[in-house]
Ligand code: HEM
Ligand SMILES: *[C@@H]1O[C@H](CO)[C@@H](O)[C@H](O)[C@H]1NC(C)=O
Ligand SMILES: *[C@@H]1O[C@H](CO)[C@@H](O)[C@H](O)[C@H]1NC(C)=O
């Protein structure tokens with residue numbers, strides 16, 4: 534090696550050390566490029582077959598990521614099962630009888646463990662599966678930042694208090710998002726995830742029977758499958774987006790402009806307040822919504838990750854190693 538090429542080698546090494554040192558606590562789309570080169574196609578094929586089997590599953594996976602990230606960061610805590618000495622987040626109020634897709638997450642994790650055992654966290658599996666779901670249902674694509682590690686603990690209390698209920702007014706929605714570093718605009722943009730998926734009667738009963746900022750024929754239709762009496766038909770489902778609940782589009786915002794938001798919290802985004810203009814913009818521009826949704830998903834995925842030597846790479850997403 535001549536002196537100029539050894540100089541180059543030293544400079545390159547020094548640069549690498551500085552770069553790696555400064556980025557160790559950050560997430561990166563290339564985190565598994567060397568350690569698990571087949572990660573993305575491996576995850577996507579399982580997500581694809583789960584969605585082919587049931588289109589709603591894309592929505593369920595996306596929601597799991599939201600409910601993971603809002604509770605002490607995106608750390609896979611929502612995936613932990615209860616044990617005799619430990620109560621996890623699955624039975625917390627916002628999750629119980631409602632979140633789903635854990636078996637699909639298990640299938641993705643098994644497929645990933647087959648190609649690169651002990652390398653990829655469950656928290657990152659959720660992040661990739663969410664992106665894949667959005668893409669498969671016709672939404673925008675993006676590079677998912679990776680390198681999160683899995684929590685060794687979970688918190689039912691934090692899940693109860695950090696995930697906003699559908700009865701929230703705009704002020705409450707904004708403060709729960711602010712609490713995790715997200716903005717008022719992020720509330721509107723990320724609620725656009727309700728362009729896909731379903732809600733249970735119990736989540737929207739009070740709105741369709743008692744609220745006035747609702748299109749009356751829409752309310753009438755929804756009452757048809759959601760009895761007014763609490764306890765009857767509680768788990769009957771209705772689509773969050775009236776027309777296209779398995780397509781990731783901007784119809785959710787068109788619904789809001791027409792007072793056809795299904796949840797009280799949905800219609801809060803277009804109810805004469807400061808966020809009306811954002812809803813209006815998204816209702817008339819799919820591309821603006823797509824662009825902002827990608828940025829907001831990356832921001833949500835950055836909430837308090839465990840990195841470096843914190844946490845662990847769980848072998849089975851349901852339990853700590
Ligand atoms: C702004 C505050 C939010 C509230 C109050 C809220 C509330 C809800 C509720 C009550 C349901 C129906 C649950 C049920 O009845 O079982 C639901 C479903 C859903 N939520 Fe949200 N949500 C919010 C934000 C978000 C965000 C930020 C995302 C993702 C980025 C998201 C994704 C979903 C999806 C995809 C579904 C359908 C799930 C399925 O069909 O399995 N939500 N949400
Ligand atoms: C969380 O909410 C559930 C359901 O309402 C309740 O049973 C549980 O006691 C709450 N847990 C904590 C720790 O607050
Ligand atoms: C919004 O909800 C919070 C919490 O339930 C309540 O304290 C507050 O008065 C409500 N604000 C408005 C403007 O209705």
Ligand SMILES: *[C@@H]1O[C@H](CO)[C@@H](O)[C@H](O)[C@H]1NC(C)=O
Nearest residue numbers: 738739740742743761762763
């Ligand atoms: C509607 O409001 C009335 C009066 O507050 C209440 O008694 C009733 O239970 C509410 N109905 C539903 C379905 O929430």
